[in-house]
Amino acid sequence: MDQWSLGRARVHRVEEWSGAFLTPQHLFAGFTAAAYAACKDQVPADYLEAATDAIQARLQSWVVEVGGRRLLIDTGAGNDKIRPGIPLFGGLQTPFLQRLAAAGFAPQDIDLVICTHLHVDHVGWNTQLVGADWVPTFPNARYVFPVADAEFWDPRRRHLYPEKTGEAVNEGFFDDSVRPILERGLADLVRGPLELFEGVRLDPAPGHTPGSTVITVESAGERAMFVGDVVHHPLQLWNPDWNSIFCEEAAQARSSRRAVLERAAALEAVLVPAHFAGQHRVRVQRTADGFRPLGLDGVGL
Numbered sequence: 175m176d177q178w179s180l181g182r183a184r185v186h187r188v189e190e191w192s193g194a195f196l197t198p199q200h201l202f203a204g205f206t207a208a209a210y211a212a213c214k215d216q217v218p219a220d221y222l223e224a225a226t227d228a229i230q231a232r233l234q235s236w237v238v239e240v241g242g243r244r245l246l247i248d249t250g251a252g253n254d255k256i257r258p259g260i261p262l263f264g265g266l267q268t269p270f271l272q273r274l275a276a277a278g279f280a281p282q283d284i285d286l287v288i289c290t291h292l293h294v295d296h297v298g299w300n301t302q303l304v305g306a307d308w309v310p311t312f313p314n315a316r317y318v319f320p321v322a323d324a325e326f327w328d329p330r331r332r333h334l335y336p337e338k339t340g341e342a343v344n345e346g347f348f349d350d351s352v353r354p355i356l357e358r359g360l361a362d363l364v365r366g367p368l369e370l371f372e373g374v375r376l377d378p379a380p381g382h383t384p385g386s387t388v389i390t391v392e393s394a395g396e397r398a399m400f401v402g403d404v405v406h407h408p409l410q411l412w413n414p415d416w417n418s419i420f421c422e423e424a425a426q427a428r429s430s431r432r433a434v435l436e437r438a439a440a441l442e443a444v445l446v447p448a449h450f451a452g453q454h455r456v457r458v459q460r461t462a463d464g465f466r467p468l469g470l471d472g473v474g475l
Contacts, residue, residue, distance in 0.1 A: 177277070181396040182394050183373070183393035185238050186239075188234060188235045188237060190250035190270045190299075197229065201406065202419070209413050214409075221470065230452070232454065234448070234454065235248050235250055237279055240391055241371055249351075253270070253302065254267075255346065255351070257346060259345040281311050284312040287300060291387065292324065294344045296402065301355070310354065318362050320365070324352065324363050326383065365378070375389070380423065381422065381430045384423070397442075399441075399444070407450070408467050411465045414431050436460070438458040456468065456470060456475075
């Protein structure tokens with residue numbers, strides 16, 4: 175489950191945190207009881223606790239060995255971060271680096287760190303606290319950030335973007351987890367569509383954040399799409415118009431989600447959302463009136 179092959183590439187999952195998050199009623203804008211009742215029983219218990227409606231969630235990163243490089247996709251919440259807007263992810267002391275080592279990688283082994291978007295729970299291990307300073311965790315890596323998010327979330331540019339849905343929740347992350355990378359000249363600010371190198375493509379999927387990006391990895395005819403928070407939970411495959419309450423631009427987020435699901439179905443790609451529990455990934459099938467997930471039970475992945 176934590177390692178799998180994608181053609182000649184290899185994917186390793188590194189978990190930072192696991193637990194119950196919000197209920198669908200609280201997480202999804204557009205939630206309706208009727209739509210939930212129609213699909214709830216099809217969601218395995220390791221994704222959704224039926225008795226309480228608690229969504230099971232993960233903070234996790236993915237190391238992808240492809241094309242002679244080692245990519246780290248998303249970096250969780252990080253240790254020692256002060257997070258007044260979301261205390262659940264503040265002051266963490268997780269063994270993330272030990273788990274990375276158990277997967278076979280030291281921080282210096284990582285060539286590229288790619289953030290699907292800039293949010294508090296996707297950038298945390300970009301840096302670690304050494305003395306009183308936030309220093310890059312992955313000393314040999316280039317960091318790839320979507321330029322639209324770097325502009326949107328920079329507190330020094332707040333006057334240009336005065337209204338942010340996720341401002342309170344994301345308080346503090348830019349200055350401790352993004353700016354130290356930028357100031358050291360280690361970041362590549364990108365705007366897709368972009369072929370990063372052969373077999374790795376970045377495509378914009380804005381809405382959750384302005385710069386939300388899908389990372390498609392292809393090897394020997396097999397594809398995986400790392401979609402960040404374009405999809406939070408399997409329930410959104412039956413209900414693609416359900417946004418999370420953290421989406422910045424609602425209509426754009428819905429449009430991007432449908433486009434990503436369409437593409438995943440057409441390519442027969444493995445869809446790898448950031449926060450899935452269970453099997454941590456899924457395949458998507460087009461139906462007459464929408465989509466449905468395949469492989470929530472692990473069969474066919």
